[in-house]
Amino acid sequence: MSMMANAQNNFKATQIKFERVEKAYDEKWEALKKSIKAAGYGNDFSMLINAYKAEGKLEVWLKSKSDKNHSLFRTYDFCAHSGTLGPKVIKGDGQTPEGFYYINVFNPMSSFHLSLGVNYPNAVDLARTGKNRKTGGDIYIHGNCVTVGCIPLTDDKIKEVYILGIEAINTGQDKIPVNIYPFKMTDANMKKYSAQFPLQLRFWKTLQPGYLAFEKNKTALNMKEDKGQYVLR
Numbered sequence: 442m443s444m445m446a447n448a449q450n451n452f453k454a455t456q457i458k459f460e461r462v463e464k465a466y467d468e469k470w471e472a473l474k475k476s477i478k479a480a481g482y483g484n485d486f487s488m489l490i491n492a493y494k495a496e497g498k499l500e501v502w503l504k505s506k507s508d509k510n511h512s513l514f515r516t517y518d519f520c521a522h523s524g525t526l527g528p529k530v531i532k533g534d535g536q537t538p539e540g541f542y543y544i545n546v547f548n549p550m551s552s553f554h555l556s557l558g559v560n561y562p563n564a565v566d567l568a569r570t571g572k573n574r575k576t577g578g579d580i581y582i583h584g585n586c587v588t589v590g591c592i593p594l595t596d597d598k599i600k601e602v603y604i605l606g607i608e609a610i611n612t613g614q615d616k617i618p619v620n621i622y623p624f625k626m627t628d629a630n631m632k633k634y635s636a637q638f639p640l641q642l643r644f645w646k647t648l649q650p651g652y653l654a655f656e657k658n659k660t661a662l663n664m665k666e667d668k669g670q671y672v673l674r
Contacts, residue, residue, distance in 0.1 A: 453611040459549035462607070465600035473601060480514060481505070485612035488605055489661055490544075490582070492519075492592055494526060494537055495624035495634065499582065499592060501605060502659070506613075510659035514605075517598045520586040526623045526634060527641045529561065529590060531570055532577030537590050539623050539644075540565055541651060541664040541671060543616040544606060546581070554584030554596045555603045559619050568669030569644075582619070592621075618661055626652035647671045 456462045477486065482505045489502040489511050497519040502511035529536035538561045546558025562576035570576040582592045584599035594602065606617055623641070624630045626649045635642040650673040651662050663674040 453607050456547060456549055456607050461555055462549045462603070465555065465604055469600050469604055473604060476514075477503070480512070482514075483507075486609060487511075487614045487661075488609040488617050490602075490617065490619045491655070492582075492619065492621045493625055494519075494522075494539070494622070495630075497522060499594065499602070501602060503605075503609075511661075512659065515601065517594050517602065519588075519592055520595050520598075521588045521593045523588040523590050526638050528569065528644060529566065529577060529580070532575035534577070535589050537588075537592060537621065538562075538566065538580055539621050539648060541648075541662060542619045542621065544582075544619060547603070547606065547610075548581070551581070551583055552585075553581065553587070553591075553593070553599075555599050556581040556583035557603060557606055557619075559621075564666040565669055565671055620651060620655070620662065622648060622652055644670075 457466060482503050485506045486503045491500045491502065499517045499519065500513055501515045503514040504511040524534065524536035527536065528539040540563065542559045542561060542563065544557045545560040548556045548558065559580045559582065561578060561580040566576055580591055582594065582602060584594060584596035586593050586595055609617055623645060624634055631645065631649060635645065647670045651664055651671065654673055655662060665672045665674055
């Protein structure tokens with residue numbers, strides 16, 4: 442077995458030493474395993490998260506290593522909201538980011554039960570905030586149902602998302618994408634919401650190709666951060 446595989450297999454072992462993670466596995470893993478098997482994903486799956494602020498929905502998409510396409514496994518409700526539509530710009534604005542991210546932290550000791558950190562700010566966010574201003578940070582998908590700019594689920598539901606993330610990393614996924622959209626970016630919704638938030642239209646037009654590409658292909662996006670904006674390769 443390669444060192445990389447060893448390190449990944451140790452990831453679950455390291456996480457499960459924490460009481461909350463162990464408890465989450467005790468409560469959730471048997472039923473989740475059955476659902477994963479019933480949906481035909483096998484033991485090693487990749488995971489992708491799509492979140493929609495206006496709808497308050499977080500979708501978990503999975504695919505087996507052998508499959509090309511993801512399929513929808515679970516949908517969870519945000520249990521609180523923060524800010525308005527439009528991206529996070531500056532520290533303290535209470536906004537939830539919008540854009541293309543990945544999970545960069547698994548925190549088993551979170552003050553919000555369990556939390557999955559998102560790699561905000563990325564290059565696009567930094568360009569938007571501008572020099573000599575603070576972007577803010579510490580954006581998480583977490584439990585505890587309170588939020589300032591994060592995506593909160595109930596403690597019960599974060600257990601499931603957290604475990605699925607551990608399993609995906611443990612069987613070899615490198616990065617779990619987290620795509621955060623202001624809303625489901627259909628043309629009708631673009632029209633509706635840009636009438637309410639006209640200043641966001643230009644930015645939203647750079648997110649929509651990602652949304653549409655995933656809707657069509659159900660494969661992970663190849664997004665480039667170029668000159669302060671997202672470009673779909």
